[in-house]
Amino acid sequence: MTRGSAVAIVGAAESAEIGTVSLSSLGLAAGAARRALADCGLAPADVDGVAMSGLNPYLPTLLAHSLGIEAGWIDATMVGGCSNLVHLRHAVAAIRQGQSEVVLIAHGESGRSHIGGAAFRPTPDSWQGQFELPFGTVGPMTLLTLGALRFLRDRGLDRRALADVVVAQRGWAAHNPRALRRDPVTVAQVLEAPPVAYPFTRPMCCVTTDAGGALVVTSAERARDLPRPPVYVLGSGEATGAAMASQMPDLTSSDAFRRAGAGAFADAGIGPSDIEHAMLYDATAILPLMALEDLGFVASGDSGGFVADGHTAVGGRLPVNTNGGGLNYTHSGMYGMYALQESVRQLRGEAAAQVAGLRTSLTHAIGGMFQAAATAVLSTEPG
Amino acid sequence: MTPASPRPLPVPTPETKHFWDGTALGELRLQRCRDCETTYFPPQPHCPRCARGDVEVVRASGRGFLYSYVISHLAAPGFEAPYVIGVVELDEGPRLLTNIVEVAPDADRLPLDLPVEAVFRTVGDVALPLFRPRNP
Numbered sequence: 001m002t003r004g005s006a007v008a009i010v011g012a013a014e015s016a017e018i019g020t021v022s023l024s025s026l027g028l029a030a031g032a033a034r035r036a037l038a039d040c041g042l043a044p045a046d047v048d049g050v051a052m053s054g055l056n057p058y059l060p061t062l063l064a065h066s067l068g069i070e071a072g073w074i075d076a077t078m079v080g081g082c083s084n085l086v087h088l089r090h091a092v093a094a095i096r097q098g099q100s101e102v103v104l105i106a107h108g109e110s111g112r113s114h115i116g117g118a119a120f121r122p123t124p125d126s127w128q129g130q131f132e133l134p135f136g137t138v139g140p141m142t143l144l145t146l147g148a149l150r151f152l153r154d155r156g157l158d159r160r161a162l163a164d165v166v167v168a169q170r171g172w173a174a175h176n177p178r179a180l181r182r183d184p185v186t187v188a189q190v191l192e193a194p195p196v197a198y199p200f201t202r203p204m205c206c207v208t209t210d211a212g213g214a215l216v217v218t219s220a221e222r223a224r225d226l227p228r229p230p231v232y233v234l235g236s237g238e239a240t241g242a243a244m245a246s247q248m249p250d251l252t253s254s255d256a257f258r259r260a261g262a263g264a265f266a267d268a269g270i271g272p273s274d275i276e277h278a279m280l281y282d283a284t285a286i287l288p289l290m291a292l293e294d295l296g297f298v299a300s301g302d303s304g305g306f307v308a309d310g311h312t313a314v315g316g317r318l319p320v321n322t323n324g325g326g327l328n329y330t331h332s333g334m335y336g337m338y339a340l341q342e343s344v345r346q347l348r349g350e351a352a353a354q355v356a357g358l359r360t361s362l363t364h365a366i367g368g369m370f371q372a373a374a375t376a377v378l379s380t381e382p383g
Numbered sequence: 384m385t386p387a388s389p390r391p392l393p394v395p396t397p398e399t400k401h402f403w404d405g406t407a408l409g410e411l412r413l414q415r416c417r418d419c420e421t422t423y424f425p426p427q428p429h430c431p432r433c434a435r436g437d438v439e440v441v442r443a444s445g446r447g448f449l450y451s452y453v454i455s456h457l458a459a460p461g462f463e464a465p466y467v468i469g470v471v472e473l474d475e476g477p478r479l480l481t482n483i484v485e486v487a488p489d490a491d492r493l494p495l496d497l498p499v500e501a502v503f504r505t506v507g508d509v510a511l512p513l514f515r516p517r518n519p
């Protein structure tokens with residue numbers, strides 16, 4: 001299979017404010033979209049493809065209407081928090097095939113204030129409604145955490161491995177003035193914090209914010225005329241997982257993570273050892289540990305030691321979640337957009353906690369409760 | 384008259400009715416593919432491994448072990464925190480999500496691989512399969 005022509009992220013922006021914001025979900029998305037277009041010097045009239053998803057099936061239409069875009073390419077793929085990575089992957093294919101020239105991918109979510117957005121709850125006759133909800137599951141904190149005790153036990157680890165993730169990422173968050181949680185913490189403080197769902201305490205679970213973000217994607221050829229350094233999409237992968245977290249073939253490893261990651265590396269033609277920076281979706285502290293193993297950054301069983309030894313922290317050899325992550329910076333419900341934003345900032349050299357001289361960054365995101373995953377390999381070079 | 388439980392309750396579909404009919408009788412029902420011999424859960428009229436439709440309903444032993452769990456301290460309708468959300472691996476192979484009951488919600492009392500057995504708790508019109516520790 002031949003690799004197609006290069007495609008790049010040329011515009012990127014988050015919403016002007018995050019945290020508690022007096023805007024609807026659409027307002028957050030549209031605001032971020034305007035900022036991303038301004039970032040690359042393009043106007044809505046330059047955009048011919050739109051991608052956005054949430055619980056409303058017509059979000060690409062709402063975005064286009066809101067900004068006066070006449071779109072000829074639509075992607076409303078909704079697979080939870082990894083959706084924006086899936087949109088990016090689809091946009092690359094569309095641009096290579098000539099179906100679209102400039103794609104705008106936007107996300108906005110009033111995840112804290114709940115202004116202008118629906119709340120997701122499985123119906124009582126769905127699989128989740130019949131076989132999970134009646135047993136007191138309360139979304140991510142009880143479902144993304146379900147296999148953690150087994151994960152830790154199989155590896156000879158204990159809860160400190162989860163706290164190590166928090167401490168490492170809090171070190172990055174200290175440099176990010178927009179992060180909600182910035183104070184240094186110790187492993188002991190994380191372990192002694194109020195429990196959410198044992199073995200998880202509050203700092204091991206993400207913050208909840210109102211936030212938005214947007215990306216502008218186009219061909220490398222078109223990127224040459226634009227003002228910002230292009231961030232090339234070297235490769236990408238997407239994968240379905242089990243329909244319910246409790247039905248994963250192995251609750252200590254995500255088959256969706258493994259296939260999305262392997263797909264992205266095969267597409268990019270490089271491997272985990274070539275990646276210099278990683279954004280690993282972290283709604284809870286177990287997810288970066290699983291991603292480190294499932295994407296092949298470390299062997300199965302070695303993620304806890306890798307983090308405890310400081311390799312993902314400030315000064316480490318694989319900086320991970322350098323914005324502080326969902327645990328400390330922002331999480332509006334679907335985090336993938338914000339992970340992509342930080343990869344772009346790092347490769348442009350404009351991050352709050354900038355790592356010097358980066359050429360490659362990987363963004364990885366989960367969808368739903370391990371129901372999907374997507375991975376993107378980004379670079380300062382077209383490959 | 385007792386007030387309705389605010390606990391979210393399942394609404395069966397034609398594909399899952401046999402499962403909930405079974406719990407009402409104190410039976411845990413799985414399905415088995417006659418072609419590839421996979422025993423599976425959740426209920427559906429074809430095999431999730433080979434997609435063929437020659438399947439039968441089988442009664443499970445109701446025995447298994449505690450595969451993993453969390454002790455939820457969150458507010459959930461119909462629950463008094465803390466409560467245990469467990470994944471039980473049945474002797475027949477499939478796993479299911481449930482509550483571990485008749486034991487304190489305390490990690491010291493809940494070692495992984497703890498042998499468990501099904502108990503059926505009627506809430507409203509439905510019997511939910513819960514699990515309690517058993518002597519091996």
